[in-house]
Amino acid sequence: MTAIIMDKSLKKIILCFTVILSVAVFNLFQVTAVDVNKNCSLTLNECLSGLNVHLYRVASVSKDGSYEYTDEFKDAGNTSIDLNKLETSEELKNAAMTLKGYAANKEGVTKTTASSTLTYSNLNTGLYLVVADNLVIDGKTYTYLPYLISLPQGTKYDVSINFVKYSEAHSHEYKMIKQWKDNGSTHPNSIEVELYDGNTFVKTITLDAAHNYAYSWKTEQVMNYSIKERMSKGIRVLYQ
CATH class of the missing domain: 2.60.40.1140 (Collagen-binding surface protein Cna, B-type domain)
Known part of the structure; x- marks a missing residue:
C-alpha cells in the first residue's frame, strides 16, 4: 500500500494512501473489431498554452475490444475496478479517481502545450488516461478534466477531443x-x-x-x- 501527498515543490510522502490534486471525468468508448497493430493518434483541443499534460497507457485492447491492464498498471488489478464492466457514471468516476491515483508515481508521456492544440502520435491501441496539471495564470487556477479514453474510438484511429476546462477558481x-x-x-x-x-x-x-x-x-x-x-x-x- 502506498500514499503520495504532493505539494507545489513535488515533494512526496509515501504512506498507505495516495493523496493528489485531482478532478475526475472520463471518456470511455468500448470498441470492437480492433486492428491492434495499427498506430493511433490523440489530439487535444481547447488547451491553454503552458499546460503540462500527462498521457498513460492503462490497458491494452484485444481484437474483440476487451481490456487488460498493462504491466505498469497491473497493480490496479487489486482494486474492484473491472475495465470491461464500467457501465454507470458513478463507476466511471470511481475508476478515474482510482487510476489517477495509481498514475501519480508512474512515468507517462508528458508534453507542454505551446498553443490551443496538443497531439500525441504513433500510439499503440489501448485505454489511455489523460491528466493535466493545474495551471495558474494571473492568480487564477485553471483545472482541466482528465479523460479515460480508448484508442481507437469505433473505427477512428486518429482521435480528436475537446479538452474542456473544468474551472477557473482559486481552489x-x-x-x-x-x-x-x-x-x-x-x-x-x-x-x-x-x-x-x-x-x-x-x-x-x-x-x-x-x-x-x-x-x-x-x-x-x-x-x-x-x-x-x-x-x-x-x-x-x-x-x-
Missing part, C-alpha cells in the same frame, strides 16, 4: 486513495483515516470498498495535509 483539489499491495487478500469493507493540517487534526474520513477506498475534496487555499490510518499494521513510510 485546490485533493484526493485520497488506498492502494492494496497484499496479493489479493480479503480487505475490510471500510477503513478510517485521520486527516491533519500540519499537527492539527481536521477530521476522520471513511474510505469504503463501494467507492474503491477513495475520497476527494477541495479547499480555498493550499494546505499542509498528512494522513494516518486507524488500527493499521505494517505501515511503510518512505520520504522522497
Whole structure:
C-alpha cells in the first residue's frame, strides 16, 4: 500500500494512501473489431498554452475490444475496478479517481502545450488516461478534466477531443486513495483515516470498498495535509 501527498515543490510522502490534486471525468468508448497493430493518434483541443499534460497507457485492447491492464498498471488489478464492466457514471468516476491515483508515481508521456492544440502520435491501441496539471495564470487556477479514453474510438484511429476546462477558481483539489499491495487478500469493507493540517487534526474520513477506498475534496487555499490510518499494521513510510 502506498500514499503520495504532493505539494507545489513535488515533494512526496509515501504512506498507505495516495493523496493528489485531482478532478475526475472520463471518456470511455468500448470498441470492437480492433486492428491492434495499427498506430493511433490523440489530439487535444481547447488547451491553454503552458499546460503540462500527462498521457498513460492503462490497458491494452484485444481484437474483440476487451481490456487488460498493462504491466505498469497491473497493480490496479487489486482494486474492484473491472475495465470491461464500467457501465454507470458513478463507476466511471470511481475508476478515474482510482487510476489517477495509481498514475501519480508512474512515468507517462508528458508534453507542454505551446498553443490551443496538443497531439500525441504513433500510439499503440489501448485505454489511455489523460491528466493535466493545474495551471495558474494571473492568480487564477485553471483545472482541466482528465479523460479515460480508448484508442481507437469505433473505427477512428486518429482521435480528436475537446479538452474542456473544468474551472477557473482559486481552489485546490485533493484526493485520497488506498492502494492494496497484499496479493489479493480479503480487505475490510471500510477503513478510517485521520486527516491533519500540519499537527492539527481536521477530521476522520471513511474510505469504503463501494467507492474503491477513495475520497476527494477541495479547499480555498493550499494546505499542509498528512494522513494516518486507524488500527493499521505494517505501515511503510518512505520520504522522497
